[in-house]
Amino acid sequence: MAGIFSKLKQAYKLYQQVDMDKLAKLSAKVDLKEVMDKFAGMDDAQLKGLMKMMSSGGKAKKELPEINGDFYELHMRLSPEDRAIQLRVREFMEREIQPIVNNFWLHDEFPYEIIPKFAELGLCGVTYQGYECPGLSFLMEGIIAMEMARVDSSIATFFGVQSGLSMGSIYMCGSEAQKQEWLPAMHRLEKIGAFGLTEPEVGSGAAGGLTTTVKRVGDTWVLNGQKKWIGNATFADVIIIWARDVDDGEVKGFIVRKDTPGFEVEKIKGKMALRIVQNGLITLTNCAIPESDRLPHANSFKDTARVLQMTRAGVAWMAVGCARGAYENALDYTRKRKQFGKPIASFQLIQNHLVEMLSNLTAMQSLVYRLSELQDGGLLKDEHASLAKVFCSLRTRDIVSKAREVMGGNGILLDHNVARFVADAEAIYSYEGTKEINSLIVGRAITGFSAFV
Structure with missing residues (x-):
């Protein structure tokens, strides 16, 4: 609003020149000198508010708070x-x-x-x-x-x-x-990667139940089996395949190039969640991998678990992002959508839902911040990552559900984004370890007893 007073004076002079009849009528109603003196005494904020009120027909437009899912900053x-x-x-x-x-x-x-x-x-x-x-x-x-x-x-x-x-x-x-x-x-994303652990009949039981096998024949490792739900698999240049060595029973890791003979991938269709992710069903038939493409420091499932522990924290953060997107879209919608002549965000029950959503979101954010601090400090344990995965994916389900609810029927339309978050939350809830498996990891840590089969 810098220079607004000088602009008002210029406008006033122009007004004098253009329509003296109107000016005379206005002078009969108000003291123009007094009006201009009051303008001169206003600061920029007051002038800005006055101009907004005049442009809106006498009623200042309500300034709404910024939509910000990071409530605790x-x-x-x-x-x-x-x-x-x-x-x-x-x-x-x-x-x-x-x-x-x-x-x-x-x-x-x-x-x-x-x-x-x-x-x-x-x-x-x-x-x-x-x-x-x-x-x-x-x-x-x-x-x-x-x-x-x-x-x-x-x-x-x-x-x-x-x-x-x-x-x-x-x-x-x-x-x-x-x-x-x-x-x-x-x-540089010149090469795209994938990670092949889960199998058609083996998900949570991957630690001891992999059916994909590998056998060493001289300087070659021969892979046989299938992998399912492998993200990026349909267009990846390199796929990390985990398989059980038939000779020693240990899980080992291999770099498999997409053009390797015996490697085939089929796109999984009909998903209700994460539909943009190109998941594949991989079939390995006498797929020969040279010793140079064996991961030398992946010699048991404990090594696989180290990778999963590192990334599980990231999945908890993804859950937070999914929840935040749903909350912010729902809040924006409720401030624009009107019923009974008012924005539905002004109704008590809608505000209650929004506050519950924000409460869960803020708790999730606080938890994952601390989780990453532990990870940066070299203090992260399996149970820390698992607790975050359990809590965040569970609360995300609740948040996206309420986001859909406050949007009514429009909540199921892709145009409003929340429907996509509702569906995708279901996948986040299950991958990188189900809620039940991660709960048992935490339960083992706090009780000293393993409840795994």
Whole structure:
């Protein structure tokens, strides 16, 4: 509003020149000198408010609070550099993903054209040191996952598979030569990765029940079996396959290239959640892998579990992002949607639902922040990650349900985004360990007794 007083004076002079009859009538009603003196005594804020009131027919427009799912302002704990990264990811997701996401979700397709733009963020391999990776904190890895899931959980899952499970397996279990070959290219998204652990008949029982087998024959390892629900599998250049060694019974990890003879993948169709994620059913038939593509530091399921522990925290952050996206979309809707002549956000029952949603969301955010602090401090345990996965995925279900509820029938339309969050929350609830399995991990830690079969 700088210079508004001078502009008012100019306008007043013009008004004098243009319509003296109206000016004379106005002078008969009010003391124009007194009016101008009052204008002169106003500060910019007062003048701005007066102009708004005049433009709205005499009634100042109500200023609504900013829509912000970070109610406790936890972002203030970030450094300026980390905050800038968070906002850069948010801007990318809102500019590049938000306008197209519902169409691709509806058609069960992946927007391959965004991969080069995604690469420009330079964030794959978030926490890894070297190999062109950014070497950020686990806290930032979680925040990035949240910001992605806040717009779309499928894109966050694509990133989690690429940056976490696939690159993480090579980073934690691979040889130096394997790291040099794959990690820089995967960081630049020139090579896409996948992670093959789950099988058609083996999910939670992967620790001791893998049916995919491997047998060493000279300097070659021969893989046989199937893997199911493998994200990115239909277009991945490299797939990490976990298999049980028939000779010693231990689980081992292998780098399988997409053009390897005996490797086939079929897209899984008919999903109700994470529809943008291209999940595949992988079949391995006498698939021969050279010794150079065996992960040398993946020699038991404990090594597999180290990768899962690292990424499970990221899934908890994804749940937070999914919940935050649903809450913020629902809040925005209730402030615009009118019934009985008023925005439905002004009704008591709607406000009660919104506050319950925000309460759960804020608790989730506080939990995952602390979880990542433990991880950055080298104090993370399986039970810490599992408790976060249990609580956050469970509360996300509740939040998306209430978000759908406050939107009424419109809540089931993709146009309003919440329907997609409702469906995707179901997948987040189950993958990277079901609620029950993660509960048993925490239960074992606090009681000293294992309730696993």
